[in-house]
Amino acid sequence: MSGEQETVDLEGLVSKALEGINYSISREKGYVEVSVPLESLREAALRLKNAGFDHVKSLTIVDYIKKGEFKAMYIVSSYLSEELSGGLIALSTTVKRDKAKLPSLSDVWISLLFQEREVYEMFGIEFEGHPDLRLLLLAPHIAELKPLRKEFIVKEEPIIRKPK
Amino acid sequence: MSKMEEAKIYVGNIDESARKARELLLGKMKLGRLVDWATAFSLWPVHLTTSCCSTEFAATWSPRFDAEQYGALPWVGSRQTNMIIIEGTVTTKMACALRITWEQMPPPKFVIAMGACSLDGGIFYNSYNIVKPWQVVPVDVYLPGCPPRPETVARAIVTLQRKIREKSIAGKWVEEGWRPDMKYVKPKEDVCSWWRG
Numbered sequence: 001m002s003g004e005q006e007t008v009d010l011e012g013l014v015s016k017a018l019e020g021i022n023y024s025i026s027r028e029k030g031y032v033e034v035s036v037p038l039e040s041l042r043e044a045a046l047r048l049k050n051a052g053f054d055h056v057k058s059l060t061i062v063d064y065i066k067k068g069e070f071k072a073m074y075i076v077s078s079y080l081s082e083e084l085s086g087g088l089i090a091l092s093t094t095v096k097r098d099k100a101k102l103p104s105l106s107d108v109w110i111s112l113l114f115q116e117r118e119v120y121e122m123f124g125i126e127f128e129g130h131p132d133l134r135l136l137l138l139a140p141h142i143a144e145l146k147p148l149r150k151e152f153i154v155k156e157e158p159i160i161r162k163p164k
Numbered sequence: 165m166s167k168m169e170e171a172k173i174y175v176g177n178i179d180e181s182a183r184k185a186r187e188l189l190l191g192k193m194k195l196g197r198l199v200d201w202a203t204a205f206s207l208w209p210v211h212l213t214t215s216c217c218s219t220e221f222a223a224t225w226s227p228r229f230d231a232e233q234y235g236a237l238p239w240v241g242s243r244q245t246n247m248i249i250i251e252g253t254v255t256t257k258m259a260c261a262l263r264i265t266w267e268q269m270p271p272p273k274f275v276i277a278m279g280a281c282s283l284d285g286g287i288f289y290n291s292y293n294i295v296k297p298w299q300v301v302p303v304d305v306y307l308p309g310c311p312p313r314p315e316t317v318a319r320a321i322v323t324l325q326r327k328i329r330e331k332s333i334a335g336k337w338v339e340e341g342w343r344p345d346m347k348y349v350k351p352k353e354d355v356c357s358w359w360r361g
């Protein structure tokens with residue numbers, strides 16, 4: 001399916017699915033972003049799943065360190081429905097950095113089981129209700145550093161040293 | 165008849181017989197040289213794939229480059245091998261696996277560090293999760309490149325063979341029971357501490 005022409009009207013579909021939920025929608029390049037408040041994240045996820053978006057392609061965290069918040073983006077799409085499979089929806093929400101906790105959506109989309117574990121070790125965000133929240137790739141003493149947060153500075157060396 | 169008398173058969177306590185047999189053999193000829201020669205032509209690397217360099221490792225033993233002609237053949241289990249080619253990046257978790265694999269191999273054993281990543285980290289030189297292999301196991305031959313070509317891997321094997329024969333590493337290892345230069349290369353870090361808890 002060509003990326004430029006979408007055969008489905010994603011905005012219309014989202015507005016029908018998320019009726020009664022306070023959300024904002026914006027068209028980005030290649031996907032449609034739907035931001036919901038944290039309280040209604042789970043409800044929105046369930047409704048999107050019922051509308052045919054059956055899996056999460058990726059769970060991304062953006063660290064806005066100056067605003068003091070994380071933005072979580074669940075990029076959802078569909079395998080089973082042919083007309084939906086061309087579109088991507090980014091369901092996004094924000095959470096405060098100092099109380100970094102998200103509800104686990106792994107019972108809604110099972111493909112989140114591993115992705116939530118990875119976010120947990122890289123960002124130190126806890127997922128409430130995850131059945132098996134263990135470290136996935138990192139050793140414990142590395143995971144303590146929360147290496148993908150912005151305050152973790154990777155030391156850099158110039159490739160060519162400047163003459164003094 | 166006199167030859168028959170010379171060839172003794174040792175029975176009974178196995179440690180005692182082994183010691184006597186060793187003394188007999190070492191007294192008669194330069195066993196070390198034989199061991200060096202034999203080891204140099206039976207370097208069996210364990211397939212410890214840690215990263216993308218492993219594709220070139222596989223190509224080295226493919227028909228076109230055929231590293232088996234040097235007497236080196238990748239083998240399956242660590243207990244049947246005597247060489248590790250570290251194929252690229254070693255992460256914190258793999259460092260523990262690398263150390264365990266190395267400890268399982270019967271001596272005399274050798275290590276080739278392959279790729280820029282296993283020299284000093286390569287493109288991940290400042291990553292939080294990188295361990296340099298020389299902190300984990302004693303490395304005999306370093307092999308630069310990202311990734312090194314199969315010819316380079318073959319060259320490293322030949323270099324290691326020459327090193328074994330010229331420095332008599334394997335022979336001394338068998339005679340003295342431990343590698344003589346080990347105290348310089350033995351790593352001090354306990355890389356599996358996180359895992360042992």
Ligand code: SF4
Nearest residue numbers: 252279280281310311
């Ligand atoms: S040296 Fe290059 S090819 Fe080898 S593991 Fe590192 S990045 Fe991959």
